[in-house]
Amino acid sequence: MAENGEVQLAKKLKLDELEETLVYFATSIISKNTEEEVLWDLAKNCISRLGFLDCVIYKVDYDRKVLVQKAAYGPKNPRSYEVLKPIEIPVGKGITGTVAATGKPELIRDTSKDARYVVDDEVRLSEIAVPITQDDKVWGVIDCEHPDKNFFTHQHLKTLHAIASICAVKLARVNAEHELKLKQKALMDTERELVNLRVNSLRRQMNPHFLFNALNAIQYFITTDKKKMALRYHSLFSKLIRKYMLHLDEEKIQLEEEIRMINWYLKLQQLRYEDRFQFAINVPESLYNLPIPTLIIQLIVEELIERMVMSNSGEGCLTLDFTRNADKLLFKASLEVDMLLGFTRNDPNDYRANLFTWQEHIDLLNKLKDLKIIRQIDELRNDKGEITGRTIALTIPVPE
Incomplete structure (x- = not known):
């Protein structure tokens, strides 16, 4: 026992x-x-x-x-x-x-x-x-x-x-x-990149080159006694800058607002370049309330205007067309001139050297927000095969 x-x-x-x-x-x-x-x-x-x-x-x-x-x-x-x-x-x-x-x-x-x-x-x-x-x-x-x-x-x-x-x-x-921390870090990185994206977009629109030229144009109109032109330019310039600041923190904007800013921008550039180009914006009123990513159209318009002014000695015409196909907004910008010469940005002193191009802007939006925006660029040529313009087309998903 x-x-x-x-x-x-x-x-x-x-x-x-x-x-x-x-x-x-x-x-x-x-x-x-x-x-x-x-x-x-x-x-x-x-x-x-x-x-x-x-x-x-x-x-x-x-x-x-x-x-x-x-x-x-x-x-x-x-x-x-x-x-x-x-x-x-x-x-x-x-x-x-x-x-x-x-x-x-x-x-x-x-x-x-x-x-x-x-x-x-x-x-x-x-x-x-x-x-x-x-x-x-x-x-x-x-x-x-x-x-x-x-x-x-x-x-x-x-x-x-x-x-x-x-x-x-x-x-x-x-x-x-660990997964939660990774997701939180990814979210913070995404938010940081989006903020940088919006700031970079604003920098493009309010770059010193554009601002100084705008102020110089106003000064020129005043000194040459063209007061009405000076007032008109100043009014457009003020409204545009105010809108840029207003929409800085917004990821999306109504198409009507984007078109309004593009219209002011193009009128400013017409005054600045003494009507070297004409423009037309074709958009049905039924599309005005559609939300689109802020400033992507604006960046494309800026690119085309600079391309026309810097690479063509004659006049040009810019046409912006907006249509809708089911849940997609179709945008097409067409620039036509007598002959479009080479256009490069290899100068390291160019203010745009460290700024996103519109292509990079869209690619980053697609990556961060999975927007699935499709872009396409085509050159226009005359019978001699010479480049006479360019078209840029975007397909932007929008709510039905």
Whole structure:
């Protein structure tokens, strides 16, 4: 009877140790913030408390269909957070690979009698492998070995299974928090890029070159006693600048507002360049309330006017057409001149050198906001094959 009592006491003490290990691990991992910290705490601290001599924790790489060693305790871990000569095991191969494939734990009392046994650094005669499972999918495997036969017990199996469950919950939370941080960072990066985009757009419209020329034009009209022209220019210039500032923080603008600003801009440029070009804007009133990304049309118009003035000695004509096809706004800008010469911006001192082009503006909007704006550029040619103009077409998704 006394002997049976000692056996019962020994078993109770053993169970108390296992229970303490579970409590330790559940408490310890609360402070862990990364996947690496959780796994190494499990391997180096939790497993050592169970009296095991060797343990490796694997993570399943489903893309390559292999298990990758991520943490270890024993000979495979000579220094800090390091796995010595890490190996990879194909899913389904060996005892560990079988557990990864089936999601069922394995307790092998004598590995010499199991043909599946895979030798890592040395032969060991006992092995126990337990899956770490998340949402009915094996995330990884806790694999422990011992040089003696029959070392691991069913109680060990239950304990490792409980540890694996705690680990799975913590890993899920850690990964969820990591994903949330990545999404928050991506959102902040997107917002930052959008702000830079809007600021850059404003810089294009209010660049020193345009502002100084506008002020010089007003001064010229005043000094040449063309007061009506000066007042008209000043009025258009003031309204345009005010609208630019008003819409700086807006991602979208009604088409009517965009057309109004384009109209003022073109009239200013007509006055500045002494009617070297004519323009026409064709848009049905039924499209006025459509929301479109702010300033993208404006940037295209600026590009075409500069191209015409800098690359053509004669007069030109700019036509802007707006139509709708189901859930898409179709915009087409056509510039026609006598002959359009080469037009480049290779001068590093050009104020536009560090500013987005309209193409880059649209590409960035598509990337950040998934707007799916389609753009197309075509050259116009005469019978001699000479370039006499350019068309720029946009297809902009709009609400039905």
